[in-house]
Structure formats: structure tokens, C-alpha cells
Amino acid sequence: QSVLTQPPSVSGAPGQRVTISCTGSSSNIGAGYDVHWYQQVPGTAPKLLVYGNTNRPSGVPDRFSGSKSGTSASLAITGLQAEDEADYYCQSDDSSLTDSVFGTGTKLTVL
């Protein structure tokens, strides 16, 4: 069961900006746990996109940025490209359930 809620889908035209939200609770994001984001292109393994709320691993374009406030976090993608079409998942830790929890996932469609 996912305890982090994401919109099922978002879409945008090439070049546009989209945001994906990740809503948690007082036992995970609201407790101060960091939020991390993964990109999963269909048919491939997830790939780390943002860690520690705002940090990008080497090689991830600066078009991707993360933020966190209260019990929620967001992933913003600017200058949308066709290759960004994928599923995106947030992940955090939870003090009342398991160690780690994933969001419900969001499918990004580039129109």
C-alpha cells in the first residue's frame, strides 16, 4: 500500500513546464524525512532523478528540480522533451510503517 499520493497522470507539450506532486503525512514527509524521485521509462528499471529533496545526481539535466514543503514535495520538469515521457515515483521513509515508501506513481505524457 502506497502512503505517498501522486496524480495518476500529467501531460505537457514539448518545451513546457510540468510539476508532479507527492503528498504524504506527519509520519513520513511531514516528519522531516527527505523525498527522492525516480524516473522509469517503460520497459526499463527505475533511475534516480533527485535525492535529498533537491539534489540531482551527476548526469541528470538541470531541467529536473525537486522541492519540499510541509507534508508534500514536488518534481518540476522544464523544457519538456519527448524523452521525458515516463513514469515518475517519489520515495521517502516512514516512521510508523516500513522503512521506505513509494508514491503511487505518475505517468508523464509529452503531447
Next chain:
Amino acid sequence: EVQVVQSGAEVKKPGDSLRISCKASGYIFTNYWITWVRQMPGKGLEWMGRIDPSDSYTHYSPSFQGHVTISADKSITTAYLQWRSLKASDTAIYYCARILHLINGPMVHNWFDPWGQGTLVTVSS
């Protein structure tokens, strides 16, 4: 290069046992935990549990406790996910990943990188 490489796809019958593997390379195996994640067909990611390869301490999600076993052999830098009796509902892709973490006071923040390529497990009579 830091990487984790998983064993190949498996087709099993209900009631069969199975062990899949996750071979780590490019880093000190015992310095980082390993996690396993399930993705059922067309569904999202589910955290299953983790292991500390230095002492084989494990922690499981309540959803998977008692149904799977996570283990590791540090002599060959390999982690495993094992079932004693598979069910059709175990059909899924299973991913392993290295856990990176940051300790900030009483809080430990965990994230996963890199991920293995995934192992498809199909259970069907």
C-alpha cells in the same frame, strides 16, 4: 563503475521454490545496504525489505514479512531474494538496488542507486 546485475527471468509453478540474485560490483559491498522492490504487472513500485551485507541484518515490509527471505553472501558480493512456496500473485518484476543514506541527527534518509535491470518472475500452472 558501480552496478548491480540481476539474474535472468524465471518461469515457475505455484508451490515451487525460487532464489534470484543481485551481483554488486564497483564499490565495497559491505558498506551499503541492498533493498528489493516489487513491481506487479502494470502497477507501481513496492518496497519489500533490505539487508545489511556486513552482518546480514534484515528488515522487511509487513506486507512481505514471512513470505520472502532476503540474504547476502559477502564473499561473492551478492544479495538474494528467496521464496519457499510461490503463488501466482508473486508474478512480478523484482528489482534490487543499493541503498545510499544520510544520517541527520536521529533521522536516517535512504534512497536507491543504482538499480538492477530487474528480474521477471512468472508463476503459472
